[in-house]
Amino acid sequence: MKKETKLTVLLLAIMFFGFSVLCWVKPSSEYSLTERRKLTQFPKLTLETAADGKFMTDFEEYSLDQFPFRDGFRSLKAWISQNVFRKSDNNEIYVADGYAVKMEYPLNEASLTYAGKRFENIYDKFLKDSGCEIYLSIVPDKNFFLGEKSGHLSMDYERLFQTMQEEMPYAQYIDITDTLTIEDYYKTDVHWRQEGLVDTAEKIGSAMGISLDGEYEKKTLENDFYGVYFGQSALNLPGEKMHYLTNDVLEQCTVYNYENDKILGIYDMEKAEGDDPYEIFLSGPVSLLKIENPNVKTDKELIVFRDSFGSSLIPLMAEGYKTIYLADIRYIQSEFLANYIDFHEQDVLFLYSTVVLTNSRTLK
Amino acid sequence: MLFSSISFLYYFLPCVLILYYIVPKTCRNKALLLVSLVFYAWGEPKFVFLMMGMVLFHYLAGILIGRYGQSKKGQAVLAGTLVVSIGTLCFYKFSNVAWPIGISFYTFQLISYVVDVYRQTAEPQKNLVNLGAYITMFPQLIAGPIVRYIDIEKQLQERTHNYEKTLDGIERFLIGLAKKILISNALGELCEIFKTSDEKSVVFFWVYAISYTLQIYFDFSGYSDMAIGLGKIFGFEFLENFHYPYISKSITEFWRRWHMSLGSWFRDYVYIPLGGNRVSKGRWYFNIFVVWTLTGLWHGAAPQFVVWGLLFAVLLVIEKHWLLKKLEKAKGWNHVYVLFFVIISFVIFNAADMAEAAAYMKGMFGFGNVPLMSAECGYYLKSYGILLISAVIGSTPIIKNVVMKATAASYGKKVFVVVRPIVLLLILAVCTAYLIDSSFNPFLYFRF
Numbered sequence: 068m069k070k071e072t073k074l075t076v077l078l079l080a081i082m083f084f085g086f087s088v089l090c091w092v093k094p095s096s097e098y099s100l101t102e103r104r105k106l107t108q109f110p111k112l113t114l115e116t117a118a119d120g121k122f123m124t125d126f127e128e129y130s131l132d133q134f135p136f137r138d139g140f141r142s143l144k145a146w147i148s149q150n151v152f153r154k155s156d157n158n159e160i161y162v163a164d165g166y167a168v169k170m171e172y173p174l175n176e177a178s179l180t181y182a183g184k185r186f187e188n189i190y191d192k193f194l195k196d197s198g199c200e201i202y203l204s205i206v207p208d209k210n211f212f213l214g215e216k217s218g219h220l221s222m223d224y225e226r227l228f229q230t231m232q233e234e235m236p237y238a239q240y241i242d243i244t245d246t247l248t249i250e251d252y253y254k255t256d257v258h259w260r261q262e263g264l265v266d267t268a269e270k271i272g273s274a275m276g277i278s279l280d281g282e283y284e285k286k287t288l289e290n291d292f293y294g295v296y297f298g299q300s301a302l303n304l305p306g307e308k309m310h311y312l313t314n315d316v317l318e319q320c321t322v323y324n325y326e327n328d329k330i331l332g333i334y335d336m337e338k339a340e341g342d343d344p345y346e347i348f349l350s351g352p353v354s355l356l357k358i359e360n361p362n363v364k365t366d367k368e369l370i371v372f373r374d375s376f377g378s379s380l381i382p383l384m385a386e387g388y389k390t391i392y393l394a395d396i397r398y399i400q401s402e403f404l405a406n407y408i409d410f411h412e413q414d415v416l417f418l419y420s421t422v423v424l425t426n427s428r429t430l431k
Numbered sequence: 432m433l434f435s436s437i438s439f440l441y442y443f444l445p446c447v448l449i450l451y452y453i454v455p456k457t458c459r460n461k462a463l464l465l466v467s468l469v470f471y472a473w474g475e476p477k478f479v480f481l482m483m484g485m486v487l488f489h490y491l492a493g494i495l496i497g498r499y500g501q502s503k504k505g506q507a508v509l510a511g512t513l514v515v516s517i518g519t520l521c522f523y524k525f526s527n528v529a530w531p532i533g534i535s536f537y538t539f540q541l542i543s544y545v546v547d548v549y550r551q552t553a554e555p556q557k558n559l560v561n562l563g564a565y566i567t568m569f570p571q572l573i574a575g576p577i578v579r580y581i582d583i584e585k586q587l588q589e590r591t592h593n594y595e596k597t598l599d600g601i602e603r604f605l606i607g608l609a610k611k612i613l614i615s616n617a618l619g620e621l622c623e624i625f626k627t628s629d630e631k632s633v634v635f636f637w638v639y640a641i642s643y644t645l646q647i648y649f650d651f652s653g654y655s656d657m658a659i660g661l662g663k664i665f666g667f668e669f670l671e672n673f674h675y676p677y678i679s680k681s682i683t684e685f686w687r688r689w690h691m692s693l694g695s696w697f698r699d700y701v702y703i704p705l706g707g708n709r710v711s712k713g714r715w716y717f718n719i720f721v722v723w724t725l726t727g728l729w730h731g732a733a734p735q736f737v738v739w740g741l742l743f744a745v746l747l748v749i750e751k752h753w754l755l756k757k758l759e760k761a762k763g764w765n766h767v768y769v770l771f772f773v774i775i776s777f778v779i780f781n782a783a784d785m786a787e788a789a790a791y792m793k794g795m796f797g798f799g800n801v802p803l804m805s806a807e808c809g810y811y812l813k814s815y816g817i818l819l820i821s822a823v824i825g826s827t828p829i830i831k832n833v834v835m836k837a838t839a840a841s842y843g844k845k846v847f848v849v850v851r852p853i854v855l856l857l858i859l860a861v862c863t864a865y866l867i868d869s870s871f872n873p874f875l876y877f878r879f
């Protein structure tokens with residue numbers, strides 16, 4: 068028995084000290100691809116940071132971020148949580164019908180009110196007497212389709228839609244929920260798939276008095292797409308194909324980026340190789356863009372206040388407008404918009420996802 | 432620094448173990464003192480000097496008391512020392528200044544040291560390093576158990592280190608780590624979900640109350656397991672602090688099984704000096720109420736802690752008066768009685784104030800238009816169901832008894848030899864995985 072005890076202690080010591088040595092010698096990683104964030108680096112040790120405890124706090128974060136095989140350990144935790152403790156979600160993300168879904172719950176009514184106030188501010192400053200036609204459309208998140216069905220908590224979406232309509236009495240509401248199903252979303256990402264949005268674009272276009280042809284060629288990115296929930300869920304979900312739609316009209320459209328003063332196309336194919344391939348759609352998060360369509364006979368203009376869901380949908384409406392402005396007021400103070408856009412008799416669409424509306428503190 | 436942190440497990444502890452085992456035996460207490468100060472300073476850089484000052488002060492007091500014995504001078508030194516130690520503790524307890532972690536624990540250890548020297552049950556420690564190592568010893572420094580000087584006096588001079596003790600220590604530490612990370616922290620999440628929920632229901636109130644009762648047990652007993660396990664690795668034998676308190680058949684028994692080091696401290700240094708039960712009935716009840724008021728205040732200078740302590744005082748008086756014999760005969764119901772009052776007590780204990788405690792009581796008993804059940808409660812009950820069942824089973828000796836029975840036979844022993852390291856490694860890996868995935872990790876007993 069003594070021999071076995073000695074062997075057991077030595078085995079445990081080897082494993083324990085082995086991991087400890089790895090922690091000390093492993094070079095720091097800069098970035099986590101699966102979590103899409105910068106990792107904490109070794110903190111600066113000075114008398115001041117040691118005395119006020121900052122070094123210690125930062126070191127705790129560093130030791131967690133830089134732990135060897137971090138992704139593997141996160142997957143192990145997710146597996147144990149799901150299969151041993153049978154938890155219904157892991158970090159509020161669950162998998163149903165192969166889709167990783169964030170459990171959006173409960174309804175944050177204060178956030179809706181705040182969003183309503185931000186939009187009202189835009190209305191009062193730029194739209195009230197501009198002759199613009201104002202529309203509102205809300206993009207449901209994946210929990211809308213799968214929450215109740217899979218036995219997970221689901222916020223009161225009807226109340227959300229109703230509240231936003233009440234917050235924005237100056238806007239005509241376009242309900243797009245009947246044009247969407249869960250298949251129109253990525254399995255591992257928060258976003259919707261562009262190839263599933265032709266009906267949605269037509270419904271919005273029709274409500275705004277434009278007709279869309281809807282003829283596109285579907286192209287596919289070479290690499291598999293792993294969305295934001297792939298890393299957050301840590302459940303090793305399979306990758307999926309990402310498609311985008313194009314035609315002659317879209318290929319000749321130009322997109323002016325006010326942030327870097329550059330003109331690109333609708334699709335920024337350099338982003339296909341980046342950390343988030345969804346950014347191929349209108350170059351990802353940009354505060355202000357202008358799409359110009361040289362092949363349209365109308366002078367109609369559209370101004371879209373939007374979040375990232377608009378990046379893949381709005382190109383499908385390009386054939387109906389000469390100019391489309393896309394403003395993302397999470398990245399630009401709405402007061403500054405008058406420097407770039409002359410508000411006069413355009414169509415104005417507020418296109419926001421339930422995800423942003425219920426977490427609206429970032430709206431400026 | 433938390434035991435359940437990557438910085439402790441994979442950075443601090445390996446360095447400490449190497450240092451401890453490479454220095455000459457005569458320097459091991461010096462090494463322990465040094466690393467314990469680093470451990471404390473990691474979380475409380477400012478207050479490490481206060482602790483060192485307290486140790487030095489009580490070291491000198493101990494020598495003086497040893498010299499003067501129980502003479503008037505000795506009594507005066509003891510009284511002065513107690514004024515300083517209790518005064519310091521009260522200053523931080525009752526004022527709004529920042530709270531030095533572990534002060535309640537190390538002050539009680541210092542008091543027990545000087546009182547034991549005065550009572551001549553312990554010799555004054557001549558070596559400042561040894562006394563410093565005893566008080567600041569990182570395994571038990573910030574959340575107990577309250578190790579008394581007389582229990583550790585000889586071990587400070589000489590203690591044994593062997594593979595068997597080390598393996599027992601590793602096993603005990605990892606069991607404590609699993610209790611803290613896998614069960615207590617997860618139950619803590621459920622309690623937080625309840626607190627922020629807008630859909631509270633009667634069932635949800637009870638789910639919360641039971642979850643918190645289990646959380647505090649796994650948190651605190653997990654910490655004690657880790658402390659005892661680390662103690663063994665460094666050659667010490669600390670006394671047990673918990674012994675399956677939730678299987679008690681009376682509140683009297685519960686307090687013999689829950690936070691045993693605190694209970695016995697109050698018994699020996701407050702209750703018995705007050706006269707214990709060898710006094711008139713009125714004085715006896717008075718003694719009980721004094722002890723339990725102080726027990727409540729030890730946990731925090733707020734009304735809910737006093738009410739929590741007084742609730743136990745009332746229950747203990749009732750039990751001593753007539754209920755205890757009846758409880759012995761009431762099989763099954765005695766457990767229901769104990770768990771009911773323990774759950775109620777911890778709801779009061781964990782409330783932000785008495786208003787919240789009262790609101791939670793109302794919710795638990797269906798007053799104030801609270802629905803019986805909500806969809807949210809149903810979801811979380813299902814999601815945390817396995818965890819709650821595991822926690823209930825884990826709070827009883829069932830698993831221990833099964834393992835002991837299985838390993839009693841020679842075949843079982845052979846299997847145990849193979850399975851033991853695998854299970855221990857698995858526990859370490861899974862706890863590491865949970866730590867990396869989550870930052871929700873504070874120990875509940877650090878605030879006391």
